Amino acid sequence: MASSFGNAIGFMGELGVYDVVLPFLMIFTLVFAILEKTKIYGTEKIGGQEYTRKNLNGMTAFVMAFFVVASTRLVAVINEVLASTVLLLLLSVCFLLLAGSFHSGKEEFFLKGGWNKLFMFIMFIGIVLIFLHALGWLDIIWVSLIHNFDSVITSTIVLLVIVVVAIVYITGGFDKKKSGGSKEG
Structure with a gap:
């Protein structure tokens, strides 16, 4: 049955699910959420309650998502960045599993002091390097x-x-x- 699932995933790739549909949905969701949270287009009163202008937010997010999907280079960068970010997340989860294996479990396990900020900084640097690599700038910087x-x-x-x-x-x-x-x- 593994080959049937592999064929199904390959078929979805041929349909453009990974290159068109998923990047479109991700960009639409992110832009719509940001516009809803920031209320850039303002609010309107309906029945005495204030609501965000979902029609304008939705249309703006829709157009921006189409612009992103229209650029194959942007879609390639998004796909590479997300794949590398998932690997970075998996690496951090594996580290936490290893660190937790040495913990007694009698009390909660938190990074204390400056350790949590150090690991946040390391993750930030990792994300920056992932973006630079996806854009092709990391090779230029490294060679230079x-x-x-x-x-x-x-x-x-x-x-x-x-x-x-x-x-x-x-x-x-x-x-x-x-x-x-x-x-x-």
Whole structure:
């Protein structure tokens, strides 16, 4: 039966479900949700209650989703970014499974201190690298960095990053506790 499911998935791919329908639905949903939440087109009163202008929000989301689907390059970037992001999410879940296997389970398990912010920063950097790779810019940046490492600009950037990291490390980071006042006397 595995080949029947494989054939069904292949058939949906030939129909354009993955290249047209799913990207259209995703962009439509995201744009519609953002427009509903931000109320850019305002609200209207119906029966004494305020509602967002769903007709304008829906039409704008519909048009934007069609524009995105019309560009095969954008659809390819979306497909690559989503696939890589799912891999990053799977990697983080596997890490949490491994970290949880060393936990006793008697109390809840949370990352304390700066660890949660460190992992959020690592995930953010991962997402940025995924987008840069999907757009084809990561290869350009990497090749430029490797071939021009002796240039003044690259050396200056590396030095500035080292100085900023050293200053943040020495000063204790951005999350210093503020003291309410001294209790002398």
